[in-house]
Amino acid sequence: MIVADTALPRSRIERWRTAGQLVRSLVRVHPKPFIIAVSAAGVFALCTVASSVVLRWIIDHVIDPRFRAGHVATSTVLVGLGFIVGTGMVRAVAVVVRRGMAGVTRWRIAETLSGDIIDRLVAQPVSWHQLRASGELAARAGVDVDAAVDVISPLPYASSVVLLIAVSAVWLVYIDVPLGLFSIAVFPMLIALNLSYQHRVDRHFTAAQDHLGRLSAAVHESFEGVHVVKAFGAETRETQRLASIAADLRSARTSAVLVRASFDSALNAVPALANIGLIVLGAYRIRSGDLTVGELASMIYMFTLLVFPLRLIGFALSALPHSLAGWGRLREVLDAPLMPDPADSLVVAPPELGVSFRQVSFSFDADRPVLTDVSLDVARGSTVAVVGTTGGGKTTMLRLAAGLLSTSSGSVAVAGGDRSIVLQEAFLLGDTLRENIAFGSVFSDEQIWAALECAEGREFVAELPKGLDTQVGERGVSLSGGQRQRVALARALVRTPALLLLDDTTSALDPSTEARVVANLRSALSDTTVLMVASRPSTIALADRVVFLHDCSIAATGTHAELLESNETYRSLMEAFEVDREAITASLEAPERKDS
Amino acid sequence: MDEELGGRMGAAQILGRGVRESPLLRQGFGFTMLLAIIGAAGRVVIPIVVQQAIDHGFVRDSVNMRVIAVLATVSSATIVATSLAQRAAVKRLGIRSEGALYELRVRVIEHIHRLSLADHNDERRGALVARVTSDVETLAEFFSWGGLAWILDGALMVIVAAVMLSYDWLLAIIALAVAAPLALVLRSVQRHLVDAYGKARGLNADFLGSVTELVTGAETLRAYGAGPVLASRTKLVAKQRADSFIRAGFIGAYLFPSGEVFSAFTVSAVIGVGVARGSAGGLTAGALVGFVFLTYRFLEPIAEFTEVLDQTQTAVAGMRRLLAVLDLPVGPPQALQPVALPDGPLSIDISDVTFGYRTRGEVGDDQPVLFNVSAHIPAGQQIALVGATGSGKTTLGRLLARLADPVAGQIRLGGVPLTHVSNEQLRQRLVVVPQEPFLFDDSIAANLEFALPGTSFADLERAVTALDLDDWLLTMPDGLLTRVGERGTQLSAGERQLVALLRASVADPDVLILDEATSSVDALTEVRMARALERLAQGRTIIAIAHRLSTAMRSDRVLVLEDGRLIEDGSHEQLLAAGGHYSQVFAAWVSSTS
């Protein structure tokens, strides 16, 4: 009990402190528009008080004399009306400046913050990205930034409310001390009401936010895997699973609404009842001659003007936990130490070598090595095939050579010049085919077409109505698996790289297309060192040399024929094809005999 | 694009349809409105009290305390009662709208799951997820604030206008007349506001899409050093997004105080006319002061309206997109009177099938990708489907799995037209394994169990043994409990394919369609697995789409697709003997491998 009592305020104080830090860090990014917005808010607050002064003056000097004494000077009336219009105008201009500049502050800060995060995301190497879910990382620069800066928009207004309360408190007391004190006593009550609302509803809002996060992650995965869902007829099952999360969200939200309904009506009723109290008290003061009717009306007017701003403080506060959470999450990205770029640890290979591995070891987790003590020299301009079993570390080897992963020990050396890797699963941007091939650099159309030609993609691109300008993705075409692979290959080829790394790049191509691609590569890439993962003998046969990865290290190197001779495991791996080969030759002979 | 579907409907129509689609929202709506109006009436109590007090309480320098006491009691009671009414109204609306949103969300999820696969592709996914999350959220926000504000503030304006008319019709008409142009101002600015926010939202979507690409393509971007270029492009979009939101914000900022500007003029007019007329027309000082208060009250909601206007537009746009998704025809319709498939092995009849993907976006790719394809596949036959890339193999596989229906022609499974087979039965009996399989971010075991919930761990282990994959499983750090990572990225490409094949075998279907399902698996594992499959295949119909022609050789029969047409059909030997396309491809392959 005691523990709970002391723990609660402390955490609350801490939260206020972090909230203060949040605001300070955000405002520091773009202080100028913020200061303008706050100043305009100050003008607004003063005008609000002024308008109540004007109302009092009009009641006492225009309305009252007219209805009691029967006449009033026209000039007096005009002056009063002029004041009403004047304060109204200034107030309106102040509102425009305040809101507009609050928006400038909010969006410029969001722009700067998301820019920082984007820079950070781009600067971090692949290994850093692999440890994090991509959907969450994307949320950092988007939703989380928006959540964090949400706290900014109501701030100028909130600051004017503070000023408004202070000035009007003084003004109310100045008009009439007992009545002023009475109204001032109501403010803390309203603020306490706001805080208690905030405190009670927080739990539900936080829960709702959690459920919403869970829901979007689950929906994302379920739609991403919709092929699997459909393949196993799991639509109903999946819908039910997602529906149960949606139901949690619903009940958290409903609880919040119920709390809100009570407090909303209390927040309406309390000021109204206080107003009635003012009238009753005011009646006594008027009877004793200490107050005029105009003064009382102006106090009531003042009071009604304060109610809405006070409620807005509640809104601003309810955004706070949300903002703090978003801020915390984006700090994780901004404050994460920059991991070293694996590409920086690549060394320059001696002139005769295209790529060279020196006692390279690699593992994702310490107790399960993927590569141990791999040493390999690839002569410049030669083509080497990497062969191995599924999960044998072939892709890992290529990533090391591309500078996408860094070795656990040992070093990788590469020749100077461009390195291009074509990954096992092609990634395309939702952009034009031209942009997908140029990929951030500038190439002439001739170069792009030549690369496509070499990748055997010229034909299908030429058949598209818009050719290279065809959009890929949501606003354009869907490509088949083989078409995607060839676009990715053209992207690598257009750069005429010194080192070309191909990870099973022809796996989705039919044999004749594959044969043509392979032949094109042979003739076009005489100066390029090619390290390629291959599983089909047709591709393996193209290589000058074969590297056989087995049990995390290089079991043998040599030509395809040599390895078949010398290495039992290699032979058994290739046996599958050799066994088939007998049947193949047999079946090929049969029709030939018929022909002759 | 989705927005265009419902684009011709106006905002009111969209909301109307939205309400019609959610019966929960309409439940007891009349009573809720009544409560809301009573609640709003509470907000004119103070101006009336002020008027009454001035006119009857503070008469001629003496104060009638009795009148004040009565006024205070009655008005306090009214305020308490109306607050309770408001509370009840907010509760009822809240409970119902949360219920309606829940139902809507589930309906959209269900509908999207049932969409044809032609509507599901990598590029579209983000948009579909957004329907269930952010678009429904815009509605949630609207219901919890904007919608409520329209109802409560609308009721308030009506009540205030009524009270004003009852006080003094001339002043009321003057007040309304001076305030009326405000409606015109609101209308014209509102259109700009809507456009500005529409543009800003579009840029927001572009920005989010761009960031997603930056993250999902991180490896490729880094490999090509394209990260900084794409990052600066994304930042440019971020700047445009900020600009457009700021612009929209300023338009909103002009609109916001328009209520105040007009109340300044209206109050001046009321006071001016009231004072000029004096008590001649029966007007009292109290009524005039009360009138001033009422005028402020009357125009007070304008500020809130401008605030919720954008929210309303966002909600309408969200609703429009949701309705557009609900309007997308679901994938092949369920069989109305399903015919049970015969037990045992199933034959497949493809007769005169033509298919084209629905036109999407700017590019007219609605030309057929399959033309008049016909084939009879007897039960238990092993088929190899070969053909150049883009020839339509995957598409044919999708049609067999009824992920879409042919534009013309018919497919029969075990003699029953696919359109008459219930979805559940079809999924139990026929499974497709794709080339780039999707794995859920969970353990291998959980991914396998997805095929047949409730399968015991021992049965999963047996399935691994049956496919001769025990050796492979030993290389996994935690065996079946190994986590596969997001989309399976902690496994190698070949390992992902193995898990997908295992998953299909757990489902134990009678027809198995393998769409390049082993393209990244090493030859030894593939052949071992193929043999195991052959053993398992007894009595199963298998259609293997494969580029390794060794697979074609092992099969009973080969179908060759070219540019969407079935050009050759026969056993490996027959096709070679015929000397057609297949024999040429095969010869080329053999020469390249020797």
Ligand SMILES: Nc1ncnc2c1ncn2[C@@H]1O[C@H](COP(=O)(O)OP(=O)(O)OP(=O)(O)O)[C@@H](O)[C@H]1O
């Ligand atoms: N979802 C889709 N929407 C529109 N067009 C598509 C879609 N999927 C494929 N296509 C187009 O249909 C044609 C046939 O594609 P399909 O995927 O069936 O070819 P495939 O024979 O499987 O090729 P691959 O061997 O490269 O996988 C291609 O031109 C492709 O661009």
Ligand SMILES: Nc1ncnc2c1ncn2[C@@H]1O[C@H](COP(=O)(O)OP(=O)(O)OP(=O)(O)O)[C@@H](O)[C@H]1O
């Ligand atoms: N991100 C990762 N985290 C943990 N382990 C991983 C990760 N990526 C790969 N592995 C593991 O490392 C091993 C080597 O993977 P790699 O992708 O290099 O194999 P591969 O030889 O390319 O296989 P394939 O022929 O199937 O593509 C595999 O056992 C795989 O499970």
Ligand SMILES: [Mg+2]
């Ligand atoms: Mg690999």
Ligand SMILES: [Mg+2]
């Ligand atoms: Mg395909």
